Amino acid sequence: MNEILLQIDGKEVRAREGMTVLEAAQSAGISIPTLCYHEKLVPFGGCRLCIVEAEGHGWIRLVVSCVYTVEENLAVRTRSEKVDRIRKTLLELLLAHAPNSPQLQDLAQEYGADKDRFEKEASFCIHCGLCVRYCAEVKKLNAVGFVDRGIKKEISFIPEIASKECHNCMECFPLCPTSWLQAAFVFTEALAFSGPSSGTPSNE
Amino acid sequence: MNNDRIDQIIDKHQGEASSLIQVLLEIQSENHWLPKDALRRVGEKLQVPLSRIQHIATFYKAFSLVPKGRHEVHVCMGTACHVRGAERVLDKVQDLTGIKPGETDLDLKFSLETVNCLGCCALGPVMEIDGKTHGKLSRAETEDVLKSYD
Incomplete structure (x- = not known):
């Protein structure tokens, strides 16, 4: 090399x-x-x-x-002045989606970003793709993926895979900068399959 | 759409994962929508995870994950059609089919969409059904055109 x-x-x-x-x-x-x-x-x-x-x-x-x-x-x-200014704006835009993320708040403090600069648009997911990519690349399970595009893009669990695999793994949970992933999982669980005890997919 | 037909389409593309979009497009054009079982079958045969297929199928507007009617009606709402009375055409279509843009009727006969330009502004107001263009439509003509489909 x-x-x-x-x-x-x-x-x-x-x-x-x-x-x-x-x-x-x-x-x-x-x-x-x-x-x-x-x-x-x-x-x-x-x-x-x-x-x-x-x-x-x-x-x-x-x-x-x-x-x-x-x-x-x-x-x-x-x-540099320019780099800092760009990061500040990026953070302000992200904070409009996830104003209570500790990771974003720490960065906002460092770069002087104002979390109220842009109107709140509570989607919580900031599309970092950590959960989707970790599940696909490291775990090779593909239990969670992106759906839709642009401002409507969001993460979505595949119930058939999630019901079998997620309870034994959950390695992606701490990766999420906003905790939206956990919420999305609980939501899918409640809608599409039953709790940890049964472990079998319902007739989704 | 049965699995044999899906397998045929996949075999036509040598079962290559890189042909995923082509395979989905063919299923979409024959079946008018992509049922979950079809996506699952495609995923198994092409060795593509379902999460990825779902991402692609929701990304492109050409794909539908809900049933569509046998005839796809596109009413142009572009500027030229708009000033030539696209609203009247749309109203008439909505009256006759009982559905709004983005919807499909219960008999799975028509699906209605509005589009922003079909590229033939001189024919406005334009309505396209299954790729066939109907231009210079009055209310009465709109009705005749719709009734000619079964």
Whole structure:
């Protein structure tokens, strides 16, 4: 593997070829905020919170660090006025959907985001896809998936699979930044199959 | 739609998971909607998880997860049709079929949708049934056209 030398926040960082900027930063102990990133999962690039300023080949532009691979001599700035402003707006938009998420509130405090800037649209799910991807990629169970698209997009459990598998797993529950996943599960359970004792799917 | 016919469609596409959308489109066009058993069958044969099929089937407007009528009626509400009286056509269709846009009648005869432009504004107001375009419609003509379908 070729080694690549780049700069992150003025610090020389060595990275393996094919690594993302986010991974390189983490390996050098530089923290970049993320919501949809998980070390065991294929990068998703959904929340855009890990956006950074990258300079190289004579240009400066904003790139999403969890999906941008490292390049020789790239100069990355993880905090700048522009980056902070974008993260603040992203957080404000997410907070309109999930105003009580502790993870979002912590980030909001750091970036000075106002949770009341946008009108509340209580969908609770912020579409980070952690549950859907964890279930598919790590557990290979596919008990939960996305349905619909755009502003109507939401997560949906497949009752036949969820009734058999979820009670023994629930590994995705702590991943959810907003606790909506747990609510969606309980909701599906109540509608489509009975409690943990029976373990058999009803005639959904 | 029985499993044999679904298997035939899948075999036509060599059972490739990458043909998922084509397979779903063919089932949709023959059956007018995608029943859950059909999706399950497709998932088993193509080795695609049901959650993924559900994602795709709900993503594209071409797919329906609820039964549709034998005839799909699209009334154009685009600007040109609108000024030429699309509202009158829609009212007439709603009166005759008893359904609103997005609905299907109990006999599964008609499904009604409004669309925003069918691309033939000179023919406005336009109504499309099963892909056939009916243009310059008056109320009476709308009635005649609808009655010609069974």
